Amino acid sequence: xxxxxxxxxxDWTLPVWLTASILLTAAVxxxxxxxxxxxxxxxxxxxxxxxxxxxxxVLWLAIGSPMDGFADALxxxxxxxxxxxxxxxxxxxLYGLPVVPLLRGLPVPLIRSTLWPLxxxxxxxxFFHWLATPLVAWLAMNTAFLAWHVPAAYxxxxxxxxxxxxxxxxxxxxxxxxxxxxxRPWPSGERTQGWGMLLFLVSADIVNTLLSAFLAFCGRxxxxxxxxHPNPFHVSPVDDQVLGAAIMWVFGSVIFLVPAILLTLxxxxxxxxxxxxxxxx
Numbered sequence: 001x002x003x004x005x006x007x008x009x010x011d012w013t014l015p016v017w018l019t020a021s022i023l024l025t026a027a028v029x030x031x032x033x034x035x036x037x038x039x040x041x042x043x044x045x046x047x048x049x050x051x052x053x054x055x056x057x058v059l060w061l062a063i064g065s066p067m068d069g070f071a072d073a074l075x076x077x078x079x080x081x082x083x084x085x086x087x088x089x090x091x092x093x094l095y096g097l098p099v100v101p102l103l104r105g106l107p108v109p110l111i112r113s114t115l116w117p118l119x120x121x122x123x124x125x126x127f128f129h130w131l132a133t134p135l136v137a138w139l140a141m142n143t144a145f146l147a148w149h150v151p152a153a154y155x156x157x158x159x160x161x162x163x164x165x166x167x168x169x170x171x172x173x174x175x176x177x178x179x180x181x182x183x184r185p186w187p188s189g190e191r192t193q194g195w196g197m198l199l200f201l202v203s204a205d206i207v208n209t210l211l212s213a214f215l216a217f218c219g220r221x222x223x224x225x226x227x228x229h230p231n232p233f234h235v236s237p238v239d240d241q242v243l244g245a246a247i248m249w250v251f252g253s254v255i256f257l258v259p260a261i262l263l264t265l266x267x268x269x270x271x272x273x274x275x276x277x278x279x280x281x
Contacts, residue, residue, distance in 0.1 A: 004232035008069040015064045022056050022064070029053075029098060032105030043186065044097065052096025059089045063168055072158065073231045075223065079244035085171045086145070087255040090179040097185045132188070134200050137177035142207045144174045149211055155225040178204070182259060198263055205256035212249030216242050 029052055037044045061067060062084040070077040103111065118124060130136060147153060148167050157167045180188070181200065221227055221237040231240065 002233070004073075005070075007232065008073065009066045012066040012069055018064045019060065022060050025102075026053055026056050028105035029096070029101050030105070032101030032103065035104045036100055044101070048096045051092050052098055052101075055089050055092030055096065058084055058092060059172075062089065063165075073229075074233065074235065074244075075226055075237070075240045076244035076247060079248045082171060083248060083251055083255075085168060086141070086175040087252060089172065090175045091183065091255075094176070094179055094183045094185045099185065100187060131177055132180050134181045134196070137174070137181045138200055138204065141174040141178040142204060144170045145207065146211065151222055151224065154223050158223075158225045195267060198260055198267070201256050201260040201263070205253050205260075208252040208256065209249060212245045212252065215245035216249065 030049070033044055033049050033052075062081050067077065067081060071081040072078075103115070106115070131140070148157065148170065153167075157164045182197065215222060219238070221241060223237075223241075226237045226240065
């Protein structure tokens with residue numbers, strides 16, 4: 001380990017509240033998963049448990065571990081952090097079908113006194129259904145993604161820790177909305193994923209590609225923060241920016257395009273089966 005990396009690790013302190021919150025969420029989910037597994041063992045297997053707990057683990061790795069210190073020093077590490085928050089954590093959490101296990105894992109008095117009245121509030125339910133519509137979710141995620149990468153906003157977040165935390169919340173919340181539309185975790189009403197969902201995924205990848213390409217090929221440092229705070233690894237700001245853009249471009253595109261390809265294959269197969277049935281008639 002280099003001396004610069006050692007200094008970052010040595011300066012790191014355990015984020016107690018974040019760590020406690022993640023552990024508590026894991027405990028609540030596990031309690032609910034054990035309860036619902038008794039009646040739905042096929043639906044809530046070890047895969048769902050591992051996926052949700054892995055999502056919480058990656059979340060802690062991204063913003064609770066020494067990685068956050070590396071992200072302050074290197075733009076490339078910061079892009080890895082953003083990639084984990086927006087494209088890895090949400091699918092893992094949602095694949096764990098978290099809604100019912102989290103509810104079942106909470107104490108009954110808390111559900112009856114607080115959550116149940118909220119869940120019965122029709123206006124609140126309509127609001128969340130609206131948030132989870134594909135157009136709103138797509139706009140929310142991509143607006144947050146682009147807005148926080150505007151140089152003034154990006155530099156401001158790095159200079160102010162509270163705003164940096166808010167930036168992370170924006171990324172996580174809007175990405176959960178985005179991936180909710182793709183995964184549709186039970187018990188949300190299933191929607192037929194047609195060609196519109198393919199456009200949903202590919203257009204998000206286009207946004208990612210445009211920003212990544214700009215950062216990779218503009219030929220100058222975009223963010224003043226990395227000029228005012230030279231990194232301890234002695235990497236030039238331009239090289240660091242190109243590396244960060246390449247990470248965001250390649251891995252971000254993979255995460256969008258793999259489900260798009262799988263969806264295309266499924267839709268093409270459905271189309272062929274429909275054609276065969278029509279011809280058979």
